[in-house]
Amino acid sequence: MESEVLLSVRGLRIAFAGVEAVRGLSFDVRPREVLALVGESGAGKSLTARALLGMLPRGATASGSVRLRGDTRGGAQRGSRIALVPQDALSALSPVHPVGDQLAAAVRSVARVSRKEARARAVAALDRVGIPDAVRKARAYPHEYSGGMRQRAVIAMATVNEPDVVVADEPTTALDAELQEQVLRVLGEQREAVGAALVLITHDLAVVREHADRVLVMYAGRQVEQGPAARVLDRPRAPYTAGLLASLPSGEPGAPGEPARAGVRRRLPTIPGVPPVPDALPPGCAFAPRCPLAEDRCRREEPQPWQVDDGHEVSCHRWDDVPYPAAELFQEQRA
Numbered sequence: 001m002e003s004e005v006l007l008s009v010r011g012l013r014i015a016f017a018g019v020e021a022v023r024g025l026s027f028d029v030r031p032r033e034v035l036a037l038v039g040e041s042g043a044g045k046s047l048t049a050r051a052l053l054g055m056l057p058r059g060a061t062a063s064g065s066v067r068l069r070g071d072t073r074g075g076a077q078r079g080s081r082i083a084l085v086p087q088d089a090l091s092a093l094s095p096v097h098p099v100g101d102q103l104a105a106a107v108r109s110v111a112r113v114s115r116k117e118a119r120a121r122a123v124a125a126l127d128r129v130g131i132p133d134a135v136r137k138a139r140a141y142p143h144e145y146s147g148g149m150r151q152r153a154v155i156a157m158a159t160v161n162e163p164d165v166v167v168a169d170e171p172t173t174a175l176d177a178e179l180q181e182q183v184l185r186v187l188g189e190q191r192e193a194v195g196a197a198l199v200l201i202t203h204d205l206a207v208v209r210e211h212a213d214r215v216l217v218m219y220a221g222r223q224v225e226q227g228p229a230a231r232v233l234d235r236p237r238a239p240y241t242a243g244l245l246a247s248l249p250s251g252e253p254g255a256p257g258e259p260a261r262a263g264v265r266r267r268l269p270t271i272p273g274v275p276p277v278p279d280a281l282p283p284g285c286a287f288a289p290r291c292p293l294a295e296d297r298c299r300r301e302e303p304q305p306w307q308v309d310d311g312h313e314v315s316c317h318r319w320d321d322v323p324y325p326a327a328e329l330f331q332e333q334r335a
């Protein structure tokens, strides 16, 4: 069923020593859907990802609920159904064991199968992500893989047990453009092959435009806007989303406005200022100090999510005053 919800997050809050870094986040992920979590550094994307996996850092306290197919149990129950592709591929693989052994161990940690069967699944997973001569490569150590092949091996590791959800935390930041594209393509293919949904964490709206069905834009631990990716990027209703879009090079797949002209470099507007830290949030809307549309109310009252369109929510008092094209908000400021 199209509308079936696979993963449901309600009122998620994550705090360190009483200071909230994620402040009441709610979203759903449907089967096979790609949901992108976007926002600047410190928005709470990685913490949210870790909460989905039930792997919060030491000292964090969480409230709210994360349900997978209606089940709130965390730990191993959820751990085997939600898999992580971490930011740093190297940290995901042990340097002292052959890659195939690591994948086989991952298989045996969730399924009671023979060593031989686990091995076969490991090789099949390596083969599926496009590693040539997978039988032989399974016997090699991570340092014997090229950077791109290692990324693929990490994706194989995350998908070997055919999870319901793959969470990829900025899987491409350390890679050059060609490898980034490759990794995103392989992730997409694996999503198809094992029928998983993908939660893709990124700060790159061009990646969202290319690869996501839905997008959740975060700022200072809260939802700013969420909805179908094409609709949010074409007609953002939150000034913050508009600012992220304005800072994309024109002609990028996520960028609005005219196509890029070869040889012409324009100075890109960026959102002035920096995001607040969790223990020094301004009153009202956390984005107000950087927002060209902020008025008194914004500095007093935190906006609640408001449905502007089918499945498109925005948390902004002034969403109806965001111009079209929205990037103009920040271009004007620069002038």
Ligand SMILES: Nc1ncnc2c1ncn2[C@@H]1O[C@H](COP(=O)(O)OP(=O)(O)OP(=O)(O)O)[C@@H](O)[C@H]1O
Binding pocket: 016, 021, 039, 040, 041, 042, 043, 044, 045, 046, 047, 048, 057, 058, 059, 203, 277, 278
């Ligand atoms: N282990 C920790 N101890 C204390 N505070 C933390 C810890 N981890 C995260 N935080 C706080 O939570 C905020 C959000 O962190 P998070 O890593 O989720 O951000 P992010 O959006 O993923 O950023 P980035 O893009 O840089 O990874 C941080 O700015 C920090 O204040």
